[in-house]
Amino acid sequence: MLIRMSTAAQSPRSTPLHSVSVAGAVVRHDGRVLAIRRADNGHWELPGGVLEIEESPEDGARREVFEETGIEVDVDRLTGVYKNMRRGIVALVFRCRPVGGTERTSEESAAVAWLTPEEVTAAMAEAYAVRVSDALSDGTPHVRIHDGRRLMSAA
Numbered sequence: 001m002l003i004r005m006s007t008a009a010q011s012p013r014s015t016p017l018h019s020v021s022v023a024g025a026v027v028r029h030d031g032r033v034l035a036i037r038r039a040d041n042g043h044w045e046l047p048g049g050v051l052e053i054e055e056s057p058e059d060g061a062r063r064e065v066f067e068e069t070g071i072e073v074d075v076d077r078l079t080g081v082y083k084n085m086r087r088g089i090v091a092l093v094f095r096c097r098p099v100g101g102t103e104r105t106s107e108e109s110a111a112v113a114w115l116t117p118e119e120v121t122a123a124m125a126e127a128y129a130v131r132v133s134d135a136l137s138d139g140t141p142h143v144r145i146h147d148g149r150r151l152m153s154a155a
Contacts, residue, residue: 036068
């Protein structure tokens with residue numbers, strides 16, 4: 001299939017300004033989930049970041065998890081698609097399992113920890129904690145929108 005993108009000038013209202021990010025919900029054999037405390041804002045989240053132009057979403061998730069935590073993973077499945085409505089960021093979250101590496105921090109992560117689902121709920125904002133509960137559930141991927149902190153209902 002050939003898709004042609006127009007280079008014609010578009011009105012600012014119709015020009016998409018989205019960013020795509022990927023994250024790994026890395027689940028250990030004991031049910032604990034890998035999380036980072038971000039160096040830039042101190043918030044706990046799943047490891048992840050911007051998907052590079054030349055990589056597949058799965059490769060991006062593997063790269064981001066390793067860069068931020070030192071943990072090597074295999075990607076099992078897509079568990080959710082999340083859009084931050086304020087910032088125009090679409091995040092693809094994949095359930096992963098650890099296959100190697102050693103926990104370490106990075107320039108982007110001030111702390112790395114294996115949290116229980118209960119600790120995730122206490123430590124993360126709702127918009128990020130739901131990604132873990134979605135990854136731990138069986139079934140089809142979830143699609144959710146949020147404002148950066150709280151989930152929003154689709155109207």
